Amino acid sequence: MKFTSPVPVKWIAEFIAAELIGNTEGSATGLNEIHKVEPGDIVFVDHPKYYDKCIHSAASFIIINKKTDCPQGKALLVVDAPFNAYLKLVRYFRPFTPSSKPVSDTAVIGKDTVVFPNVFIGNNVTIGNHCIIHPNVTIYDDTVIGNNVVIHAGTTIGSDAFYFNTKKDREVWYKKMESCGRVVIEDEVEIGAGCTIDRGVSGDTIIGRGTKFDNMVHIGHDTVIGKNCLFAAQVGVAGATTIEDGVILWGQVGVSKTLTIGANAVVFAQSGIASSIEGNKTYFGSPAEDASTKKREIVLLKRLPEIWEKVKNLK
Amino acid sequence: MKFTSPVPVKWIAEFIAAELIGNTEGSATGLNEIHKVEPGDIVFVDHPKYYDKCIHSAASFIIINKKTDCPQGKALLVVDAPFNAYLKLVRYFRPFTPSSKPVSDTAVIGKDTVVFPNVFIGNNVTIGNHCIIHPNVTIYDDTVIGNNVVIHAGTTIGSDAFYFNTKKDREVWYKKMESCGRVVIEDEVEIGAGCTIDRGVSGDTIIGRGTKFDNMVHIGHDTVIGKNCLFAAQVGVAGATTIEDGVILWGQVGVSKTLTIGANAVVFAQSGIASSIEGNKTYFGSPAEDASTKKREIVLLKRLPEIWEKVKNLK
Amino acid sequence: MKFTSPVPVKWIAEFIAAELIGNTEGSATGLNEIHKVEPGDIVFVDHPKYYDKCIHSAASFIIINKKTDCPQGKALLVVDAPFNAYLKLVRYFRPFTPSSKPVSDTAVIGKDTVVFPNVFIGNNVTIGNHCIIHPNVTIYDDTVIGNNVVIHAGTTIGSDAFYFNTKKDREVWYKKMESCGRVVIEDEVEIGAGCTIDRGVSGDTIIGRGTKFDNMVHIGHDTVIGKNCLFAAQVGVAGATTIEDGVILWGQVGVSKTLTIGANAVVFAQSGIASSIEGNKTYFGSPAEDASTKKREIVLLKRLPEIWEKVKNLK
Numbered sequence: 001m002k003f004t005s006p007v008p009v010k011w012i013a014e015f016i017a018a019e020l021i022g023n024t025e026g027s028a029t030g031l032n033e034i035h036k037v038e039p040g041d042i043v044f045v046d047h048p049k050y051y052d053k054c055i056h057s058a059a060s061f062i063i064i065n066k067k068t069d070c071p072q073g074k075a076l077l078v079v080d081a082p083f084n085a086y087l088k089l090v091r092y093f094r095p096f097t098p099s100s101k102p103v104s105d106t107a108v109i110g111k112d113t114v115v116f117p118n119v120f121i122g123n124n125v126t127i128g129n130h131c132i133i134h135p136n137v138t139i140y141d142d143t144v145i146g147n148n149v150v151i152h153a154g155t156t157i158g159s160d161a162f163y164f165n166t167k168k169d170r171e172v173w174y175k176k177m178e179s180c181g182r183v184v185i186e187d188e189v190e191i192g193a194g195c196t197i198d199r200g201v202s203g204d205t206i207i208g209r210g211t212k213f214d215n216m217v218h219i220g221h222d223t224v225i226g227k228n229c230l231f232a233a234q235v236g237v238a239g240a241t242t243i244e245d246g247v248i249l250w251g252q253v254g255v256s257k258t259l260t261i262g263a264n265a266v267v268f269a270q271s272g273i274a275s276s277i278e279g280n281k282t283y284f285g286s287p288a289e290d291a292s293t294k295k296r297e298i299v300l301l302k303r304l305p306e307i308w309e310k311v312k313n314l315k
Numbered sequence: 316m317k318f319t320s321p322v323p324v325k326w327i328a329e330f331i332a333a334e335l336i337g338n339t340e341g342s343a344t345g346l347n348e349i350h351k352v353e354p355g356d357i358v359f360v361d362h363p364k365y366y367d368k369c370i371h372s373a374a375s376f377i378i379i380n381k382k383t384d385c386p387q388g389k390a391l392l393v394v395d396a397p398f399n400a401y402l403k404l405v406r407y408f409r410p411f412t413p414s415s416k417p418v419s420d421t422a423v424i425g426k427d428t429v430v431f432p433n434v435f436i437g438n439n440v441t442i443g444n445h446c447i448i449h450p451n452v453t454i455y456d457d458t459v460i461g462n463n464v465v466i467h468a469g470t471t472i473g474s475d476a477f478y479f480n481t482k483k484d485r486e487v488w489y490k491k492m493e494s495c496g497r498v499v500i501e502d503e504v505e506i507g508a509g510c511t512i513d514r515g516v517s518g519d520t521i522i523g524r525g526t527k528f529d530n531m532v533h534i535g536h537d538t539v540i541g542k543n544c545l546f547a548a549q550v551g552v553a554g555a556t557t558i559e560d561g562v563i564l565w566g567q568v569g570v571s572k573t574l575t576i577g578a579n580a581v582v583f584a585q586s587g588i589a590s591s592i593e594g595n596k597t598y599f600g601s602p603a604e605d606a607s608t609k610k611r612e613i614v615l616l617k618r619l620p621e622i623w624e625k626v627k628n629l630k
Numbered sequence: 631m632k633f634t635s636p637v638p639v640k641w642i643a644e645f646i647a648a649e650l651i652g653n654t655e656g657s658a659t660g661l662n663e664i665h666k667v668e669p670g671d672i673v674f675v676d677h678p679k680y681y682d683k684c685i686h687s688a689a690s691f692i693i694i695n696k697k698t699d700c701p702q703g704k705a706l707l708v709v710d711a712p713f714n715a716y717l718k719l720v721r722y723f724r725p726f727t728p729s730s731k732p733v734s735d736t737a738v739i740g741k742d743t744v745v746f747p748n749v750f751i752g753n754n755v756t757i758g759n760h761c762i763i764h765p766n767v768t769i770y771d772d773t774v775i776g777n778n779v780v781i782h783a784g785t786t787i788g789s790d791a792f793y794f795n796t797k798k799d800r801e802v803w804y805k806k807m808e809s810c811g812r813v814v815i816e817d818e819v820e821i822g823a824g825c826t827i828d829r830g831v832s833g834d835t836i837i838g839r840g841t842k843f844d845n846m847v848h849i850g851h852d853t854v855i856g857k858n859c860l861f862a863a864q865v866g867v868a869g870a871t872t873i874e875d876g877v878i879l880w881g882q883v884g885v886s887k888t889l890t891i892g893a894n895a896v897v898f899a900q901s902g903i904a905s906s907i908e909g910n911k912t913y914f915g916s917p918a919e920d921a922s923t924k925k926r927e928i929v930l931l932k933r934l935p936e937i938w939e940k941v942k943n944l945k
Contacts, residue, residue, distance in 0.1 A: 099746075117414075117415065117435055118417060118435050118451070118766070120746065120747055120765035135417075135435035136433070136451050136784070140783070150475075150491075152474045153435070154453055154470075154511070154784055156766075156782065156783040156784045156823035159782045159783055162845070164860075172839070172840040172858070174842050174858065192511070193471035194471055194510075194511045194531075194533075196824045196846060209487070212489050215471075215477070215513070216531065216824075218824075218863045218864055233511075233533045234533055234549070234551045234569070236882055238862070251569050252567070252569045252882070254864070269587055269589070270585075272900045293932075298602065301616075302604075302608075304616070305611060305612075310944040311944070432729075432731065433750050433766070449768065449770075450750035451748070468768035469766070469785075507826070508768075508826040509786055527794060527804050530786075531826060543802070545794075548792070548826075548848045548868070549884070561803070566868060566886075567882070584902055585900075585902045616927055616931075619930040619931070620926060622937060623930055623933065626937055629940040
């Protein structure tokens with residue numbers, strides 16, 4: 001997330017009771033988790049394994065639980081519990097203030113947009129012109145929706161990222177990384193019924209122009225989907241993944257996190273994408289392979305009884 | 316869809332600014348896309364590949380972008396953009412007039428039917444007697460529901476078909492084929508929570524008497540499901556498919572479009588049905604095979620390391 | 631389900647017009663279906679195949695359609711149609727009285743709990759302190775929710791079990807076993823958007839403390855899930871299954887009914903669990919195997935063309 005105006009790091013250090021090391025005169029322009037950092041950002045790290053990665057990331061201000069060397073121009077904010085300090089900042093800059101009205105007073109809804117009964121629209125939501133929001137849709141705070149967008153009934157836009165801080169030495173293992181990111185839906189997108197699209201942890205989940213989803217499609221946090229994609233029913237895409245323009249995913253395809261699907265790739269139904277795949281090709285299987293390779297495999301699978309007969313007496 | 320009364324083709328030609336060739340004196344009784352045409356219907360075609368199929372289909376009136384020979388008794392309506400002409404007719408005969416009330420004034424709800432709070436019921440919906448419609452259900456316009464039907468919370472009935480006109484030489488590749496069909500749910504059906512059932516593009520999506528769905532079942536447009544079927548949770552069925560009586564689909568099964576599953580077939584969990592299958596048999600796998608064949612295959616798969624050891628030194 | 635106070639079996643026999651055999655002086659403390667019976671319970675059986683199992687189960691009172699020997703201390707309630715008698719009792723002790731308000735007057739909601747607009751909360755629901763119930767959530771009657779629980783938009787808690795009495799010699803094959811069980815959600819649980827959790831047929835569906843679900847997770851009736859579990863999006867778990875503490879199920883995993891997953895098991899995406907599996911191991915595949923075994927299998931599958939070349943000319 002970006003702050004509305006730069007925030008002096010001195011003020012932040014005081015707010016989270018941190019010892020400040022390095023560039024004590026800077027100002028932060030945003031707050032992000034490590035997958036999404038940009039210059040000017042505050043980030044946090046609480047595990048020695050990731051100290052180096054965080055300190056040398058694009059982030060300018062690092063909340064950390066160890067005094068260590070600070071690169072030129074950056075600042076360290078040393079605290080005992082960086083995760084809690086990060087949450088304190090998230091809650092301050094994007095406070096949870098639940099709207100008690102079905103449509104928040106701070107929501108902006110464009111011309112000729114139809115909002116059906118039983119829709120919930122949260123704080124600071126923007127919806128463009130000529131959209132249709134069908135009944136029982138929920139749009140969480142800070143969502144941005146373009147023009148000519150259709151969202152079918154029962155769909156949820158902007159629910160929290162499924163993203164936890166894990167420590168198995170406490171009673172409750174998983175503590176939630178509260179989301180301060182958004183969902184951005186571009187023009188001419190159609191979202192089917194019963195879909196769920198999570199907001200970014202700190203960045204944006206984006207659905208590109210002209211992309212169409214069938215029913216019950218799930219999109220994880222911070223995932224970026226290109227233009228003119230087509231996702232059939234019950235497709236699930238995990239978090240922080242990139243899907244380029246013109247990709248077709250058929251029914252019940254599952255896509256893992258933090259990978260890339262190249263432009264115009266086509267993935268057949270029920271396939272599972274576990275790592276990045278090139279564009280302009282067709283895939284099938286769980287785990288997915290080139291579709292023609294997979295089809296040959298399926299043909300040969302049917303010959304396994306014959307193969308077994310031929311080899312069972314070999315030594 | 317059927318018109319409430321026959322419409323002279325001359326009026327239609329004028330309405331869509333078409334040149335009229337052939338039987339200029341006829342009247343149309345309905346409007347359908349090519350998969351569902353009946354005599355008396357208007358249909359459209361805009362690609363040379365499908366000219367013949369459309370002209371020689373059951374349809375009586377063909378909206379087309381080329382002057383060509385017209386079979387005896389039929390009429391061609393020649394326009395530059397048949398898809399746009401078709402949409403103009405859909406919008407005229409089934410206009411989108413969103414109800415601003417949770418239950419439309421034109422909905423008819425039977426005796427002893429319970430409608431919970433936060434339900435949306437659209438225009439021209441009919442619901443029979445002794446039904447239960449649980450909270451946060453959405454029922455789109457024109458849906459027909461029989462007697463003794465139960466629909467669980469969060470389910471959507473009658474959302475639009477996932478069906479697009481595709482042209483990759485424009486900025487937005489997919490233009491929506493607006494749905495004018497319906498969902499028809501027969502007596503004694505139970506639909507679980509969080510299901511989605513799409514309306515037909517121009518025909519009806521039908522759920523047969525006594526069929527039961529668990530939660531999160533998705534049914535595509537124009538799909539016809541028989542009586543006494545049982546679909547477990549997270550089953551997905553694509554569009555224009557026929558599932559005969561007494562079929563059992565276990566959890567997370569996926570069924571492709573425009574195929575037929577024979578009566579009393581049983582499909583094991585997570586299987587994928589990619590083409591038509593016979594009734595009275597049991598299936599497993601993705602793609603699905605006869606279940607006992609598939610089970611033998613799975614046993615032999617586990618012997619692959621042994622097979623490899625036996626053959627790796629063969630030339 | 632447990633009765634609020636013991637009910638004399640004589641009264642029950644009269645209420646369902648049963649002939650009473652055996653311990654006619656006892657009182658029943660609850661009502662359960664055969665998978666969940668405890669001493670003091672009433673149970674029913676209508677098929678000779680299950681007579682023995684039911685009569686010798688923990689249940690104290692057996693509704694049955696045959697006069698037979700009654701074990702010491704128990705009672706038989708002999709009727710022509712045990713299923714109907716059972717339903718009559720369920721309806722009497724847990725009557726369906728739909729709330730016409732979005733939040734029932736008998737619901738108890740804790741301190742600092744936020745209930746968003748368009749939420750439905752049924753009769754006798756209890757929700758603890760510091761919970762967040764997002765918009766368009768439905769919570770059926772009798773659900774119990776602890777403290778610090780978050781439920782995301784569009785989720786359904788407590789929908790009916792998918793559980794039917796089947797007889798193929800009548801017009802409608804499947805008659806519903808009406809649910810009188812509950813859903814119990816313990817403290818610190820987070821449930822994603824668009825999830826569905828069914829109530830127990832007669833027992834409880836339980837989600838253990840600190841467990842986190844992503845979006846579109848389905849949990850069947852009477853399933854018991856331990857503490858600190860993590861279920862990714864689109865996971866489906868069938869009925870009456872036990873999942874012990876610390877289990878991780880990745881996206882689109884399917885779990886069959888009445889089995890056990892041992893503590894700290896990890897199941898990779900799209901796998902299918904068809905029978906009980908041990909804890910502290912990692913699984914993959916449909917049907918699932920030990921993950922490293924499965925991975926070796928996948929490597930060898932890619933060698934099938936080579937294997938075929940080596941063996942095709944063998945006799």
